[in-house]
Amino acid sequence: MDKSSVFSRHWSPADMPDQAGKTAIVTGASSGLGLVVAEQLAAHGARVVMAVRDPAKGERVRAEIVSAHPAARLEVEHVDLADLHSVARFAQRLSADMDHVDLLINNAGIGGGPRRLSPQGFELTWATDFLGPFALTGRLLPLLERASNARIVTVGSNLYKRISVELPLNDPAAAHSYSAPKAYVAAKLADLLFAVELERRLSANNSGVRSLAAHPDVANTPMQKSASSLPERIAARALSLTLGRSPEVAAIPLLFAATAPEAPAGKFLGPGFGKRDRRVHADAVVAPADDRELARRLWVSGETLTDVTFPLVAVSATPSPTT
Ligand SMILES: NC(=O)c1ccc[n+]([C@@H]2O[C@H](COP(=O)([O-])OP(=O)(O)OC[C@H]3O[C@@H](n4cnc5c(N)ncnc54)[C@H](OP(=O)(O)O)[C@@H]3O)[C@@H](O)[C@H]2O)c1
Numbered sequence: 001m002d003k004s005s006v007f008s009r010h011w012s013p014a015d016m017p018d019q020a021g022k023t024a025i026v027t028g029a030s031s032g033l034g035l036v037v038a039e040q041l042a043a044h045g046a047r048v049v050m051a052v053r054d055p056a057k058g059e060r061v062r063a064e065i066v067s068a069h070p071a072a073r074l075e076v077e078h079v080d081l082a083d084l085h086s087v088a089r090f091a092q093r094l095s096a097d098m099d100h101v102d103l104l105i106n107n108a109g110i111g112g113g114p115r116r117l118s119p120q121g122f123e124l125t126w127a128t129d130f131l132g133p134f135a136l137t138g139r140l141l142p143l144l145e146r147a148s149n150a151r152i153v154t155v156g157s158n159l160y161k162r163i164s165v166e167l168p169l170n171d172p173a174a175a176h177s178y179s180a181p182k183a184y185v186a187a188k189l190a191d192l193l194f195a196v197e198l199e200r201r202l203s204a205n206n207s208g209v210r211s212l213a214a215h216p217d218v219a220n221t222p223m224q225k226s227a228s229s230l231p232e233r234i235a236a237r238a239l240s241l242t243l244g245r246s247p248e249v250a251a252i253p254l255l256f257a258a259t260a261p262e263a264p265a266g267k268f269l270g271p272g273f274g275k276r277d278r279r280v281h282a283d284a285v286v287a288p289a290d291d292r293e294l295a296r297r298l299w300v301s302g303e304t305l306t307d308v309t310f311p312l313v314a315v316s317a318t319p320s321p322t323t
Pocket of ligand 1: 057110157158217220
């Protein structure tokens with residue numbers, strides 16, 4: 001077992017508890033890991049809202065899932081996570097339609113590409129992978145609070161341990177410097193800092209909602225082919241050949257985080273290192289994702305840029321000394 005693993009479990013979707021009566025929102029359900037998560041949750045009885053940027057593609061995927069699982073209950077809803085107005089409209093529609101949400105899976109993401117700006121003028125990876133999910137989570141928190149034992153699962157990446165990056169807190173448009181791989185790793189580091197800080201705040205506010213973080217390690221999904229430069233494409237191909245898992249296998253830690261009663265918050269749930277290890281590992285969150293002051297600054301920046309304030313009091317960034 002990896003030194004930082006707190007526990008590991010053999011788990012597969014066959015072990016998933018019945019999800020009947022639960023409502024799940026899965027972002028990016030039209031491809032890769034999100035598709036597998038949506039399919040498995042629906043196959044186990046959940047009502048699944050596929051939150052997608054391309055509704056026609058979402059409908060095609062929904063039809064494929066329903067043909068494999070005729071009883072599956074899935075709806076396709078449009079949201080462009082890069083656009084904060086779209087996120088606000090989506091959350092408003094859900095709040096009008098639903099009295100509670102049991103599961104929010106913050107899965108959608110993009111993997112870099114050339115520097116582009118979101119409708120609000122933020123660098124697109126930062127907007128899609130961090131600001132959009134941050135705003136969506138804050139806006140859906142009242143619906144999640146109305147469920148018993150709701151969970152939020154945010155999908156990060158283990159790259160945060162391997163590549164050193166700075167969060168673009170002072171330059172969210174990447175006007176001064178931009179590198180696609182670093183923009184991606186910074187956004188995924190932000191997702192992990194956010195998931196862990198959210199769990200601290202939920203727990204300090206005696207909320208029944210839990211925030212969990214999960215990752216697939218390397219998954220052979222369309223994202224692996226999205227690199228814009230030739231060296232990045234070669235690196236992604238090599239990684240995918242040596243370490244890549246199928247989307248079905250790579251999504252297991254996400255499904256475990258969403259549904260296993262024993263899944264812990266405050267850890268990073270993912271596969272073991274190497275394709276043969278089929279267990280789900282709960283790893284300790286290590287530097288720089290364990291930096292509470294960085295998480296606090298990220299939170300302030302998230303609330304300021306998205307104009308979404310979470311109804312949760314902050315926890316002191318300095319843990320109180322144990323006596
Ligand atoms: N693949 C890996 O090795 C790997 C490793 C670590 C972490 N992850 C994370 O896993 C998550 C899922 O990625 P994946 O590998 O399954 O990649 P993927 O197949 O490319 O799926 C990404 C999903 O996000 C959606 N999306 C992109 N931009 C969006 C936007 N602006 N608004 C709404 N939805 C948007 C995509 O929509 P379309 O279907 O329209 O393209 C797609 O459904 C991501 O958060 C990624 O960072 C992946």
